[in-house]
Amino acid sequence: DADVTQTPRNRITKTGKRIMLECSQTKGHDRMYWYRQDPGLGLRLIYYSFDVKDINKGEISDGYSVSRQAQAKFSLSLESAIPNQTALYFCATSTGTSGSEQFFGPGTRLTVL
Amino acid sequence: GEDVEQSLFLSVREGDSSVINCTYTDSSSTYLYWYKQEPGAGLQLLTYIFSNMDMKQDQRLTVLLNKKDKHLSLRIADTQTGDSAIYFCAESTNAGKSTFGDGTTLTVKP
Numbered sequence: 001d002a003d004v005t006q007t008p009r010n011r012i013t014k015t016g017k018r019i020m021l022e023c024s025q026t027k028g029h030d031r032m033y034w035y036r037q038d039p040g041l042g043l044r045l046i047y048y049s050f051d052v053k054d055i056n057k058g059e060i061s062d063g064y065s066v067s068r069q070a071q072a073k074f075s076l077s078l079e080s081a082i083p084n085q086t087a088l089y090f091c092a093t094s095t096g097t098s099g100s101e102q103f104f105g106p107g108t109r110l111t112v113l
Numbered sequence: 114g115e116d117v118e119q120s121l122f123l124s125v126r127e128g129d130s131s132v133i134n135c136t137y138t139d140s141s142s143t144y145l146y147w148y149k150q151e152p153g154a155g156l157q158l159l160t161y162i163f164s165n166m167d168m169k170q171d172q173r174l175t176v177l178l179n180k181k182d183k184h185l186s187l188r189i190a191d192t193q194t195g196d197s198a199i200y201f202c203a204e205s206t207n208a209g210k211s212t213f214g215d216g217t218t219l220t221v222k223p
Contacts, residue, residue, distance in 0.1 A: 040121065042215035050209065090155055099144035099205055104155030
């Protein structure tokens with residue numbers, strides 16, 4: 001079984017709709033992250049959480065919100081989706097050890113029409 | 114803020130060496146990473162180097178770090194078609210976040 005899973009894997013929605021992307025992990029890691037990937041722009045950090053009671057904005061948090069429901073679950077919400085939020089979204093986890101690698105989920109491809 | 118830059122594309126012939134370059138700005142970076150992303154998948158760690166090292170070799174992969182110039186490179190020897198992917202350079206500090214480059218798309222031609 002995959003250690004970091006994301007649901008859904010693909011989603012098409014309309015402008016103005018509320019969307020939730022979910023991430024679950026079985027790695028027992030405290031730290032979780034949400035990124036979006038756009039062609040030519042690499043990965044940009046949306047939000048991150050270093051433990052269940054810790055939520056931090058990344059470089060592009062506007063238009064997004066997150067919830068850390070448990071150590072294993074970190075969900076990303078788009079309250080009112082807009083077309084420029086069309087992207088590939090990745091969840092990642094890491095331990096709290098300095099310099100530890102991040103483990104990525106398979107990604108969610110979101111299209112906002 | 115932190116910035117990590119890489120060229121966007123590299124094309125090589127099968128059997129040749131590939132060299133992917135990366136520059137970063139944060140002098141407090143403690144670890145530097147290379148991740149590989151295959152089509153339709155998330156990123157996977159390929160290799161990493163601690164900032165007090167200048168070279169690391171792992172089978173076909175050689176990482177060189179010039180800390181003075183804040184320059185990192187990844188050399189893949191005897192490049193194979195299976196090496197075709199997007200390669201991301203990333204850096205992290207003790208603060209626990211990573212900053213990723215835009216990724217270099219490596220195309221290996223038979």
